[in-house]
Amino acid sequence: MYEPSLSASSGTRIGTAESSGATTPTRKKWYSQDKATRSQETLSMLVGASHKLANPNEKKGALPSPQKLRKRPGHKRKTSGRIVTGADIQRDDELRIQLQIADILQRQRYITKMCRALMLFGAPGHRLEEHMKTTAAWLEVDSQFLYVPDCMIISFDDNLTHTTKVKIVREAQGTNLSKLKDTHEIYKEVLHDVIPLDEALERLEELIASPVRWPDWVRIICYGLASACISVFFEARFIDMPVIFVLGTLLGIGQVWVVPRSRTFAVVFEVLAATILSFAARGFGSIMGGQLFCFSALTQSSIAMILPGVLVLNSALELQSKAIVPGAIRMVYAVIYSLFLGYGITVGTTLYGYVDTNATNDPKCHNPARREWGFLFVPFFILFATFTSNAKLKQMPLMVAVGTVGYIVNYFTSQKFAASLPIAYALGAFTVGVLANAYSRFMHGVAITVLLPAVFVQVPGSLATSGAITAGLQTATALNQNLAEGAQDSQLNTIVFSLAASMIQISIGLSVGLSVANLILYPMGKRRSALWSL
Template structure:
């Protein structure tokens, strides 16, 4: 947080107390000096209270941004808090920072503060921050106590060790494979290995090197897609004159990067644009699209490199039927419940919220699954139906049982994103361009025809477009659900949900 330096309110109050004690010891002298000193002390105490309220607003904003609060409602939370605390202020949110101006009508001055935070997700700390926010808004605790509690939350170490999170990355990647990308049991150990590799790069290597963190997404996509095509190209016995493969290339490639898909990023940008926050939404959606292009580029490069090394590399983007799960429901529903457990650990959630998270995620996925079967390739409508179910259940959990809707809904949204992308088939389209490049190199005298690069460009763009389509479907469903459960909003504390 930056801005003009202000004394801590406790120091001001202690100074005022000393002056008051001095005044009482000298009261025998009489005169108007005592009254003037009392007025001065009263003004000092009032200033200390105002500064404490401003410090609380800045601390609350910092915590909400750092722990994954709904970004399209951040300005609303700040305005609600300022209104309750009687602080004359205005707020402007940009991705990663909040600009605050505190006005003083008596002196006609304005103090501008900039709160800048690296945004992340921590479901346990987010729920605790929301509890403090509600307690202050409803006059249960004072701002000084709230500031101290927020400081304790921010200084608390993560609930789960990063090496546990790396292991869970592998488990989550293996779990997402069957229900989102038709992975078979034989593919899951390979997906687990790739997922652990991804977790190691994100949790251990990227924080240690600022330079590597800039290229983390591309290197992760290149490495995992290269390994996926390498394992997928292991041949099996011939059946009816057709070569069979031991592992499913497309399931391994897609499941391995499912946890770094920018689903939450695109969803936040869509929610901001839907809420008419043009500046924040536009900035974030452009970044999310470019991020998706990086991932699509990485998949294309990884598959192309292995295709150049192995002339008989696999090009099938459908998983073979042999060895697949016999029952489609067994293949999907138990793994969705397991995925919720892994998402809770990755996002540092509370165990007591697991039953609610699992119920909401299962309900959202089941409605999405049957809607997709009914509507076919139109996955946007299916995503809207799934998100509407999630939103209704999450908001009812908040309204009837006074639970925390945002943390309960988030894992369910993370389950919907890879499912929607799998339905649109946008993740694995880089194989066609990889085969085209190999054909151009292996065929003597072949030259690029006009428009030959079109398929490469379109394959990279397909992932970005698919991400936006999925997010738009989820956004509409969440907004309609919030409207149904809270038709007039929440008057005092603001709606703490997506």
């Protein structure tokens, strides 16, 4: 058993050889001692010796206190192991990522807002995808677009995360020439880095929320005045114009005031308007046995402002530009729309024929005004039509000039090519297309705003030349005269579809003329932006 004992000389425990305890602690080796302590002791001795030699009169043993010795300045830590620096770098990275995401979202919001504005204010459908692709490419946003009538499907792709965000913009196609021009200015300023995106977004929001340029009562009156001026296309006499003004004003009330406030009325507006106006026109035309007013001129002029000319033209242009989906949908709708008008004319005239047994059946006007009066009335028609489309005053002179030149070309070519009227339609459209695109190319204007009023003139003038609207009047006459059943069926089938077929024929001629005009003025397209034309 190990028993420790005390040594008299050292006062330490000494283990015996038999014990298994710890050995006696010895003095630390030199390499195990505290180096800092030895250095400090040696330094103190050297300082004391030097001080004694420098001051021999000082008492022995008087050494300077350690507090008076100059201390080595301590080392200050300048970093905290890069913990704070790493946190700052991480915070900067997060802030930079947030700014990048906010910038991407702002670009996407601008593209969506621009698309909504273009659809609201009347940009042509076959150019809409091109406008959006150009904008997205300039803003470096990876996106895809699919347009169907009144709806744009936008897909924003993220190649880093392999995700896709889909936005659907639904807006009914409208016509507002002043706002369309302002939208074009914003579009150009963004592409040329004139304004930042936040300012462009703010201006677009203000533009969409702003009221229309002209009040409702002005546009309603202009509907009546435009109908009266266009009546010279349909062989109306001067005595017919006051009645046509009243009927056109009624049409304007329905189009401007009632349709935006009643969804139910908007569904049946075309059929109801054609029925009521043709019923009233036959009533006025039957006064004094049809000798006072011209029945066919009243009917055709009163509905001229709701003819689907621009609608059919857009569908033909979309099909021509290989936009199959929107073009086919719009073309079918345009044909059905034309059939609605023809059906309404037939119903209205037939109903009045059953009410009044002495109703006139003569679809022709006696002693009509000469067609040369059109050179005087067409500029006024274009002027009033621009008011209904909310154009600016400074836009109107050029619109009137281009539309009048187009009518003059159409007038003379229709006489020259009477056996092939589509050639006359194409030449008239080619003329206005060249003038509008020249204005866009050399004066940096907006061609589409100049072209639309010119198209308003081309369609009624072409329909008057072809005599398609009188088909409903002939149908009513056939019904009242109780023709033989077999002959009646074949005649009615031919007459009902004549208006739709004439509209398609006219639209094809106009689309060819406009496309050739675009090819001449912009053979290689535009370098930076899309083409703002029909």
